[in-house]
Amino acid sequence: MTRKVYLASVGTRSGKSVLSLGLAMNYPGKVGFYKPFRESIVVKDGQPMDQDAILMASVLQLPAAEKLSPFVYDMYDPIPIDHIVKGYDEVREGKEFMIVEGSRNLANGYSCGISSFDIAKAVDAPIVLVSSTTQQSLESAFLFKEICEKRGLELKGVVINRCEGSKERDFLESKGMTVIGGIPDIPQISTFHVIEITEMIPSKVLAGRAGLNKIVEDVLVGAMSPQVAMRYMRRSKQKAVITGGDRTEIMLAALSTNTSCIVVTGGITPSRMVTSRADEIGVPIIMTEEDTLTVVEALEHLIARINPDDKEKIELITRGIRKGVDLDLIW
Template identity: 45%
Template sequence: MRSLFIGSVSERSGKTILSLGLAKNAPGKVGYFKPFKETIVYAKNRILDQDAYLMKKVLNLEAEEEIISPCSYDVFRPVSMNTMLECWDKLREGCDTMIVEGTRDITTGYIHDVSGPAIAQAIGADMVLVGDSSPGALDKIAVMKHLLGDYNIDFKGAILNMADDPAVEVFLEEKGINVLGSIPSINELKRFRVKEVVESLGAEVVVGDENLDRPVEDVMVGAMTPESAIKYMRRVGRKALITGGDRSDIQMAALSTDTSCLILTGGLYPVKTVVSKAYEKGVPILLVRYDTLTAAEMVEHLIARIDPEDEAKIKLISETVKNNINLDELWGEV
């Protein structure tokens, strides 16, 4: 059996996209393990890891999500490696390939010896590092390659996400780091839906709750005059507009263009004319307690969720990994 640990060296590294894409292209019967829960979803009064929920559905896994992703990390309440290994032994049975997804930072858990490298060593997994092409991520790939030697882990190489410059691959190769491939920026994978904004920001839906599946392809902050804003709004379709709840002028301007939702900040309710116009056009109005800057940062950093039912996006991820990663080198002989 081949086990592969996906270690992230940067926030929003694309580790879940990579894990899913590799799982869909892996040889034989494929299993999945994610030791630590991260983004939480609630299903039938159960608290589950979002990625475990996704992978169970997509890979038709028999184990429950609580086994697939069993632990929550708390530096002051450490979990034992034995707890993870018990779940691991159940999940790997009968599998030809196991994909193991780490946390957002591969070093999480180091102080209690349950970091990514420690887990990979305990289960005998090879390691792939994934990150973007920022200087900090490249530095961390180099550091982790060195540290993995202390754990006697087979480092297969690095995979870069949202990397469109082939010179970065050449740079890493010159530094002695094997690069298995780069996943380019794909606009379809950056899109999210209005309901994901609701969930991430804890927004109150003032109107339009029947249209929360609307896609969001761009984000605008309404901090200018309506006259200036309308020029930009007409150029940008399927946008989320973030503005103060008291900026009815900007809100009405947005509603006259292709807008997926209004995100009103400061906990201020919109005036009746705005609510009426939004209702007429079917545009959700979301009310959040955050200030405009904070809300904008949260939305910009929103990671588009992959639903198990989104077959088109899953197929796109699978094909992207297949076409951009050296899978023959990665898998070798199983």
């Protein structure tokens, strides 16, 4: 009989992907993965795929990554629940432990009978809820628990993401919630390389190609005055600065501080003064036709992304989950 767990969340950036990977890497037997709905979509070999599915297919050596996350959720044209179950059954064969990863949002699919609650019940999987430490997420955990109880679903407990102390755990446990553990804050897994920006958004590198392998630890939007911007830039190390091509003073300020790259939005070519200085110090200037909000959202996905080739990140996550989560309660 295949063991299984359904990982649910009540909001974005909850840590489900990190927990999925950590569980998969720590389980001693053959692990399978299924995420019904694609969310962070990337194009691989000309085909849209889910970022998490690509990662798990790689680390678990599973064929056909597209089958691990086959559907796109559309409230007006929903996928029937039996199609979702059929997809699960196809990838479950031969596995000792199945990880089923739910959608980012508690409400997704609720009106169509294909919510996390519906899918967990259909595949007969106990649920582990992954929550951030925000008050809204912690409050929503109790709503989630109440729905599980009303539907007769097994909620094993909660895993708290970026759990630094005991305050959140004590709060949840004082109100009858089982806490399975916490995902420690691992700063290294929130970084990415400059070159990954060029892979994520349609863009052109105008200068500073020598710095494409630099690490990005922070993202700043240069929408303020140069004087204010300089104060923020001095505090932030190894940053990507997003600004318009006509904001020469902002870009020069960025180039005078610890900046990994500058992303120029709106398709406006920056001045020669900026590109020459960027070439001198090896800071890439990346120009895109996209607007600032689109670029910010793309970089947020990069912050959350785990590259299948990044063995160091994967090992950090594996150790962090082993240390912070009571795995016996999940197996």
